[in-house]
Each structure stands twice: as C-alpha cells, then as structure tokens.
Amino acid sequence: EAGVVQSPRYKIIEKKQPVAFWCNPISGHNTLYWYRQNLGQGPELLIRYENEEAVDDSQLPKDRFSAERLKGVDSTLKIQPAELGDSAVYLCASSLGGSLNEQFFGPGTRLTVL
Amino acid sequence: QKEVEQNSGPLSVPEGAIASLNCTYSDRGSQSFFWYRQYSGKSPELIMFIYSNGDKEDGRFTAQLNKASQYVSLLIRDSQPSDSATYLCAVNYNTNAGKSTFGDGTTLTVKP
Numbered sequence: 410e411a412g413v414v415q416s417p418r419y420k421i422i423e424k425k426q427p428v429a430f431w432c433n434p435i436s437g438h439n440t441l442y443w444y445r446q447n448l449g450q451g452p453e454l455l456i457r458y459e460n461e462e463a464v465d466d467s468q469l470p471k472d473r474f475s476a477e478r479l480k481g482v483d484s485t486l487k488i489q490p491a492e493l494g495d496s497a498v499y500l501c502a503s504s505l506g507g508s509l510n511e512q513f514f515g516p517g518t519r520l521t522v523l
Numbered sequence: 524q525k526e527v528e529q530n531s532g533p534l535s536v537p538e539g540a541i542a543s544l545n546c547t548y549s550d551r552g553s554q555s556f557f558w559y560r561q562y563s564g565k566s567p568e569l570i571m572f573i574y575s576n577g578d579k580e581d582g583r584f585t586a587q588l589n590k591a592s593q594y595v596s597l598l599i600r601d602s603q604p605s606d607s608a609t610y611l612c613a614v615n616y617n618t619n620a621g622k623s624t625f626g627d628g629t630t631l632t633v634k635p
C-alpha cells in the first residue's frame with residue numbers, strides 16, 4: 410500500500426512569491442492534516458480535514474495561507490505571498506480518524522524563502 | 524506554558540542501556556497519547572499509542588501513562604544506535620478527538 414505522497418520535496422522561492430504544496434493521502438483515510446515544522450520544534454497543525462470539510466483551521470494564517478481538499482482526497486496548501494518566516498518543512502499526514510488516530514506522515518516539503 | 528512539554532535533551536545513553544523519555548500535558552481531558560520517532564531529515568513515524576493508565580509494552584518499547592499526574596513516558600530497553608532520533612509526544616484531547624498536539628521532542632543519542 411502506498412504511503413502519503415507529497416510534492417514537491419524541496420522548494421526555494423523568493424519572498425513575496427506564491428508557492429503550492431500537494432498531498433495525496435493513503436487510500437481510505439478520511440482525515441487529512443497539514444502541519445508546519447520548524448527546526449527543533451514539533452509539528453504545528455495548520456489545518457485538518459474530515460473528508461472535504463475543514464474542521465480545524467484555527468492555526469492557519471488566513472491572510473496568506475489557503476488550502477483545499479477537493480472530493481475529499483488530494484489536498485493543496487498554498488502560500489501567497491510567501492514571507493521569510495515561512496521557511497519550514499510542511500508535512501501532510503492522514504489517518505482513519507477518531508481519537509485513536511494513528512497518523513501517517515508524508516515525506517514533507519522543505520520550503521526555503523529567500 | 525506549552526500544552527505538551529518534553530525535555531529537549533539531548534539525552535545520551537550507552538548502547539544496551541534503558542532510555543527514559545518523559546512528556547507532560549496540561550489538559551486533564553486528554554484521551555490518547557502517542558509517541559512518534561523522527562530521524563533527522565525524515566518525517567515522524569508512530570511507535571506506540573496508549574490511552575489507559577498503566578503500562579503498554581511492544582517489543583523493546585514500553586509506554587507508561589499516569590493521568591492523575593498528567594504525564595506519559597516512553598522507555599526503550601536495550602537501546603541501540605539505530606534508536607538515535609528525536610522522539611515526539613502527541614496528545615489528543617477529548618473535545619477534539621481527531622486533533623493531536625505535539626511536543627517539541629526529545630533528542631536521543633545512543634552511543635556504541
């Protein structure tokens with residue numbers, strides 16, 4: 410069974426440019442998460458989807474970040490415009506859902522904003 | 524105060540020793556607790572989860588939960604150099620079952 414797929418793996422952009430990350434979760438996983446992880450810190454939740462619905466986006470900086478999960482499968486996270494402080498690893502994870510939700514993480518996208 | 528606290532380390536143990544990793548959390552309504560391992564440059568992978576008070580064993584790993592004291596720990600017996608990684612504690616809260624809050628992790632180094 411394929412794991413969580415993310416692309417691109419690495420992205421270098423200049424500040425004020427837009428960037429988008431794509432995630433394909435494990436088949437059958439209804440819950441999808443986007444996290445941001447800074448060096449030396451744990452993953453910080455940006456948004457969580459249950460199927461197509463964003464059920465927790467309280468930590469998403471909505472002035473510049475947007476996300477969508479069309480048809481409850483793939484998801485895209487966008488930043489426009491990017492700032493220097495957005496440099497981080499963006500992780501996508503998926504799970505079957507519920508309180509005992511083992512999350513399976515993708516390899517992440519390492520974003521560098523110059 | 525962060526919701527999930529871990530000692531950042533680094534924690535260094537000799538090969539074959541027991542490594543003890545600790546995590547405390549602030550919300551008494553927390554229901555389930557997860558330990559993830561993250562190798563440098565890689566993404567987190569689940570080692571164990573626990574939701575009942577007491578111990579849960581899986582091979583060389585034992586998770587311990589004490590809800591009254593609001594802490595959860597991970598013991599690694601017979602530590603191997605391949606166990607060298609950052610260990611992340613994650614907590615799910617009762618009111619938002621699907622959401623995990625992560626600590627910042629403890630870096631473990633096992634010296635041959």
